[in-house]
Amino acid sequence: MTNSTENIRMLAAEDLAQVIEIDEKNTGRSRKDFFEKRIKAALKYPKDFIYIAYEDGTGLMGYLLARLQTGEFGGSNTVAVLDDIGVRQNAQGKGVGHHLMDELTRIIREKNIHEIRSQADWPDRPVLNFFGASGFELAPRYIYRRDVNYLDRKIAEEDENQEMDFSDPSGDGSAALSRDKIPCRSLTQEDLAAIIKIDRKIMGFNRTSYYDRKMEEILTESGIRVSLVAERDDHVVGFIMVRVDFGEFGRAEPSAIIDSLGVDPAYAHNNVGSALMSQLMANLAVLRTDEVRTEVDVSQLALTGFLQSNGFEPAQSLSLSKKTL
Structure with missing residues (x-):
């Protein structure tokens, strides 16, 4: 050869x-x-x-x-x-x-x-050796996972106003809220404008092209539609975009992948993120999906805290990156 x-x-x-x-x-x-x-x-x-x-x-x-x-x-x-x-x-x-x-x-x-990204499981040494020999290094991101089961913890009324602000960059609270307090429904194409508006409030710049493509991916390319939006005062105040994928990064088992989670900063202390996560877990449990995974930048400390408080833990997987300058 x-x-x-x-x-x-x-x-x-x-x-x-x-x-x-x-x-x-x-x-x-x-x-x-x-x-x-x-x-x-x-x-x-x-x-x-x-x-x-x-x-x-x-x-x-x-x-x-x-x-x-x-x-x-x-x-x-x-x-x-x-x-x-x-x-x-x-x-x-x-x-x-x-x-x-x-x-x-x-x-x-x-x-x-100028960058290639991937993931590899820690026990898969041949794959890790291949990536190492190909010039990949550990990326400044963590992979979190949790088993799928119901997340039905409730918070006391006096605790609701003490919720930490996890809206930077995406999320709003660590205490889980019973999902019947904040209505959550399936995400549709018509929610795109509201999602882009919320993300722009959080990030400070427009990511329309990213969400255009992401919406197409989760609505038509994912194996099962499980993405959600939360509504308060007759409009969308939060969203969670999720794919159920059978095979990404070499995995044969079905996993739900959280791509994006966002809450309108005006509703940052109302447990919107926790309601979305609770409803997601309930839906995935019915679908018999075993695991939820997501990837978080090391600088996203608030989001990391939100995930940990909702049962996520570091996965036995590594986020990898290769610069091609």
């Missing part, structure tokens, strides 16, 4: 069956739905994805799936998020994965993108 550039090309829809085959042999489980949804999204929004194939005369030897995101964690830069990379078993140890990673680096540099 010396002439690596001759074996590199963009992944095509016709490669899907081989991608699923490679992954199933490597993991022992099928993630057919995950790959089908990712390919469908890439065909619809080709500028948002980079899918690379490595082949030889016998067929597909490896693949890489990455998506381009702007606005994650409150930033304004576009980054490449590496969702999955797989190499056929008889081609492992021959540099295929590194060729795929080099090609991703080359492509994003041409697009003036």
Whole structure:
């Protein structure tokens, strides 16, 4: 495999069956739905994805799936998020994965993108070794998780006004509130303007393009729709955007991924965030989803406190980053 550039090309829809085959042999489980949804999204929004194939005369030897995101964690830069990379078993140890990673680096540099992000589980040493050899380092972000179960703790009336302000950057309180006090309902496309308005109040700048794409992702690409909004005084005062994904970052088990949580600062001491989290847990419990995960920047201390008070704990997973300047 010396002439690596001759074996590199963009992944095509016709490669899907081989991608699923490679992954199933490597993991022992099928993630057919995950790959089908990712390919469908890439065909619809080709500028948002980079899918690379490595082949030889016998067929597909490896693949890489990455998506381009702007606005994650409150930033304004576009980054490449590496969702999955797989190499056929008889081609492992021959540099295929590194060729795929080099090609991703080359492509994003041409697009003036200078960071690749991913995640890896701590016990998965071969994957961690691969990322280390590819130039990845620990990112300044933490991954939190919790088991899905009902979150029905109630607070005393005299405690409601003592709630900490967790609206920076997204969230409003650590004490859990019974979800029947603040009405929560399923998020719809019509809520987009209210979500953007709340986020602009919190962040201080407009992230319309981020939420345009995120809304499309959670409403059409997620396996199950579970995102919510909270309402007070006849308007939206908070939201939680969640995906139920079967396969992201190489995981075969279904997990709910919290992408964004926001509360109107004017309602920062009214337990809106806790009501949203309580309703989310109740919905996921019915759907038999086992785990909820999210990623938090190290500077988001208030949000970290909110998550911990609602039962989240550090996951045995690492957030990784590679600069490509």
